Amino acid sequence: MKYYLIAGEASGDLHGSNLMKALLRLDAQAEFRFWGGDLMQQVGGNLVKHYRDLAFMGFVEVLANINTIFKNINHCKKDIEAFQPDAIIFIDYPGFNFRIMKWAKQQGYATHYYISPQIWAWKENRIKAIKRDVDEMYVILPFEKDFYEEKHDFPVHFVGHPLLDAIENRKEIRESEFIAQHQLVDKPIIALLPGSRKQEIAKMLETMLKVTRKFPDYQFVIAGAPSQETEYYEQFLKKNKVSLVMNATYDLLSVAHAALVTSGTATLETALFEVPEVVCYKGSTISYQIAKRVINLNYISLVNLIMDKEVVKELIQSEFNEKKLTQELEKILSAEPRKQMLENYKSLREKLGGSGASQKTAELIVNSINHKNA
Template sequence: MSLRVFMVAGELSGDLLGATLMQELRRRHGTIEFRGIGGPRMIAQGLESLYPLETLSIMGLVEVLRHLPGLIDVRRQLRREALSWRADVMIGIDAPDFNLGLERQLRQQGVTTVHYVSPSVWAWRQGRIKTIRKAVDRMLTLLPFEADFYREHEVPVTFVGHPLAEEMPLADDRAAARHHLGLDPASDSPLLAVLPGSRGSEIRYLGETFLAAVAQLRRQLPELEVIMPAATPARRTELEALGVAEHGIRLIDGQAWMAMTASDAVLLTSGTSALEAMLCHRPMVVAYRMAPMTHRIARYMVKTPWISLPNLIARETLVPELIQQQATPEAISEALLGWLADPDSSQALRQRFVAMHRTLQRNASARAAEAVLTMVRPENGTSLSNRHQEDTT
């Protein structure tokens, strides 16, 4: 019998997680169908995407309010589609403000629900744990401290590890990365990788600041080389309009991992890219800006002193975080110079990142697939209500 899996991803990082999970589900279950929302990777794995991935890629509290009527209509349509299609399981991948509501509605109709990638409930809006408990049959977390939080609040959870930790090697090859990018592997010139973000709003809020920081850093390090991966063609167009080339920055299409591995330090916006830089074992500076109203609301709700994943995983400040007004060209330049001018500190951080990398290598997609299939095909007749045991090994 064909297994029908309804999946909804909200952005590019979710598309990657969804695609690898689909591969593992198909490997373990012969006949399987996928429907929902996904991007190019999920579509390539056989997903029938009912809406473009960008439908849910809306950033910020205030911005979401403007799009709320449309999002409610999309969720209503997806609910109808999942029920008429008779989905066996709904897997929401990230996008918690959208997916948890859909998962709750479908669970009330008897559909098994799994949420892949924990929302930051441990950091802010902790009251959402009540919503999560009503919405999901099981939470799949990428990070170990997240599983601890759900255990404390009696939500069924499986720590699966992070797929990126599997994909990225523990032994990174800086020389090979430089050669691949057409850079001189033997050059003594420091190389900075700048990742300005995958959203247009990130370019708007930080693009010019990043360029000014690079210009200031070059006054201290005239020999500095800079490479900037553009996440999408649209982001490349926006960066070109800012005059990246006139600042002596080499703009490339994608290849963010390669650029970070080739670099001596990384400047980036907070998000998945910070985790990627950690898995490339590179010192970094994290900067972030958002709409002023969104920031004013968020600062009263956040319950953790960190926003970047390296610091959150370590539970201490390993890398500088410059948020909102702190993210000035001067502060960014000074923080980067701290890494580039202190090889011993950089090397110590790289070794710490390698150790953290190992803790996240759990064969995540395989573990996630096993957790999903156990939910929809319980062994020995065990009902869902009786299968709320934890699995964090």
């Protein structure tokens, strides 16, 4: 069967690649065409456009690139028509995917949405489009099933979180091997995860790097994003006594003692590796002011949202400064706060359900196609 997948971010590339592997286990003749990244490309099929060419962050940035976005939408529609897939699989990335799925439903394509957009945070009225245009929805957060089924009377499949699969299936590395491989020193590691987009990385590292001199007994290591080149990070390495590892974030987290993490999927990944963390976020002033008025959440990190309490400290906008970041990092390096955070991490993992999200989703998609074709 033929599958067309659309992912627009690094996390979507990861989860899309694991879903493709699961589909291949069920359908050895599967043909893939997709918008995604290197991980999906490694599985096989044809990459139409890389997510690094689709990464526009914030309200202002989207408006500035609106012509490019519309060109991509038109190109995607024509490409789907030429491919004629048995199923289109949308992976988060709602701004783009909602436009495609409306058109796809009108054209009679089977529409599957893997990893729900966060309409429970903002733009809840998007439920109308989902009900109209999505044949099957696969959610990965436990509270999302209640949100859709109880609040909006829309049946969905809770498949568990695919990060559990990604972490469990990785090849483990010993700390000594990691240190030698990346020419690090023999000190406990504090990981810096500043995000994946250039403007985000620069903004976050500006503050993160200010605290490094306050902790001489630790070494700070930047997790290089797969969407960026090594050369981009050299400007930060020259001015600060820090190291860089590229395309090895999971290896880094597996040996890290603590982490400073930009809000996003990485906050959950860090927690699942049982690394105490401080969550950081700072956007452009205009984008932040708009977001503050339209997003209705008590927290911004997935860890706190899932647990519905403050498990990890969130330093947002003006609170994300050298003084507060130093204070919060000192806390998670001390015994009692670390112990409490790690206990909460255990409860978090239990709430996420078991592993196997990719396989469960693949089975549901294949069964749906077979049922439709029967």
